[in-house]
Amino acid sequence: MTPLALLASPASAATAGPGPNTPEQVATGVNVAHLPGAAVFGTTPASTPETVSFILQERNASQLRANVLNGVTKYLTVSQFAGAYGQTPANIAALTSYLAHYGIKTTVYADNVDVSATGTAGEFDAALSVTQNQYHVPALPGGIPAQTVHGIAQAPLLPYRLSNFVLAILGLSNYSPYASNMKHMDTSVVKPQKGNANPCIALTGLPNACNLPSNFAADYNLNGLYAKGATGSGTTLGIVTLAAVDPTAPAYFWANIAKVNRTGSFTVQNIDGGPGAPSDASGTGETDLDIEQSGAVAPGANVIDYQAPNTDPGFADAFFTAASQNTADTVSTSWGESETVVKYLVLSGEEPATYLAAFDEAFLELAIQGQSAFNAAGDAGAYDDSDELGTTSLSIDTFSDSPYMTTAGGTTLPWTGTFTGPDGSATVTVPAQRIWGWDYLWPAIAQVNGVTEAQAAESAIGGGGGGFSQIYSTPQYQQFVPGTTSFHAVQYLTPTDYQTIVPGLVEPTSWTFNPTPSVTGGSGFGRATPDVSTNADPETGYLLYSPSFAQAGQPVLQGGWGGTSFVAPQLNGSTAVIDSYLGHRVGFWNPSIYAVAGKSTSPFNPLATASTSNDNLYYTGQPGQPYNQGAGLGIPNLTALSADFNH
Secondary structure, eight states: OOOOGGGOOGGGGSOSOOOTTOEEEOOBSOOGGGSTTOEEEEEOOTTOEEEEEEEEOOTTHHHHHHHHHHOOSSOOOHHHHHHHHSOOHHHHHHHHHHHHTTTOEEEEOTTSSEEEEEEEHHHHHHHHTOOEEEEEEOOBTTTBOOEEEEEESSOOEEEHHHHTTEEEEEOSOOOOOOEEOOEEOOTTTOOOOTTOSSHHHHHHSSSSOOBOHHHHHHHTTOHHHHTTTOSSTTOEEEEEESSOOOTTHHHHIIIIISOOOOOSOEEEEEGGGOSOSOOTTTTHHHHHHHHHHHHHHSTTSEEEEEEOOSSHHHHHHHHHHHHHHOOOSEEEEOEEEEHHHHHHHHHTTSSOTTHHHHHHHHHHHHHHTTOEEEEEOOSBTTBGGGGTTOOOSOBOEETTTOTTSEEEEEEEOOEEEEEEETTEEEEEEEOSOEEOBGGGTHHHHHHHHTOOHHHHHHHOOOBOOOEEOSSSOOOGGGTTOTTSSEEEEEOSEEEEEEEEEETTEEEEEEEEEOSSOOEEEEEOOSOEEOSEEEEOOGGGOEEEEOGGGGGGTOOSEEEEEESHHHHHHHHHHHHHHHHHHHTSOOOOSHHHHHHTTTOTTOSEEOOOOOSTTSBSSSEEOOTTOSOBTTTBTOEEOHHHHHHHHTO
């Protein structure tokens, strides 16, 4: 399963017959010169220290993809992976010798796929025939802050004898492009009620927004495995993140808030020098929640925090570190960007066409070594790009679109609560667990704020990410599973006002609103996401302890936090518990869970009701089908699922 033509390998464009020393372009990471509003103000000092990652093409790639998509029956060690799929020692020696000629030092990862190089800007300029400049880049949609960074305006060059096996060169810019998938409740219409006897209402204004990992375990029957003595003991889980953890946060949360008896260890590994000091602005809250949730769900598991700079090479190196160490039995991340953003970056020359392929190589290695991997599906429902570039078409999130990871979607738990605002109050009731989509809040928001429901809708775009990939085709494990190529939908929001975002990419930028849509149906193609879902709605969300909140003048303990950012680490921790119960790794979930889809003994409830009260702002349930794009296969019974993994 390869990405579509958008992501073709650069080697495929090389003509037959170039000489071994003919300079050839190699794809690189973010091209800041093409970012909107980027302004150059000088040349990068030659003495600037840099870390650059050379991602090499995996050999026998078709065989590797087929093995993973069919379900791995025998896990490889890292050395076995390197021998079968990594680059040859001769090619690696040729690359490292070439870089050493310019004074650049290299470290070869054990998988023979990632080569980390350290040197100065001047040394990399000389080795790769580039000139690095300094740029001011303004703030961009999606919460990406203004930055002063270095970067290049032209593709790097390597002799053909090297370029023919180098997939991408990441790190010639230190721009930070990624955002987390955590989301807070709508505080404009819900206020804490001081002195209220219900502590959650006193903290958040709502009765059910202060859940703990123990609530997750009860809701999705992980308690059945706890009762059998499984806690994750003897396993290790990894968190891949792009912001530093508050050093004291996890232990304080586990002991004083979640009140779990943690017996596993907790360690931090700084990738490529680490992401810097903890800060609210950089996303430390995301890292805190990932570690707090996963470590509490699996109190016996060791936890490794792979924290990296928020850059292309940092993110890639964190995944390759987890794979090359092969210590973590299960891994999760909750950072990404929409597929629309990726298409925009590729078409505008800001990212290489091999951008996703470079990360897929790490995911494939994790899978064939038996390491489970989870990613958050996003928090803007079916319109993932609406909070990034701001386009309003259907879109899903990367890297949750990868066929080689398990995508974590979102639901809303049953609840009743009262919203208050300048124009009065309104009661909201969700009678049963549903796909997370904030359309159920829109009438109440409109009523208490004295605005139209259309205005309320555009102010509260929230829901579990899901839909069809426009980059990846349908993976083998989803083929012939009912529901993966059909859909039911409720179109509250109809995209309008199409504009050319960049040559080759025309996208809508506005919506028209229909408060009473009917359920419609159709067919779709491409990798369908999510794969599995649990509670992610901030209105029925979780407590989060993050000392970095104080930097923004906020309480360090808050309720009402959610997003699929919670689901990914919770499934990560659940996998550690399942592994400890079974006594072995269960590996990449998807071939196994889709194999039981629709069976009478399936451990999933697909939330199949098709209605305007069970949707992710577009996709709703599909009656009689085991899959829908709002919740994937649905909500799991984790104890029952463990039995399926043991077959």
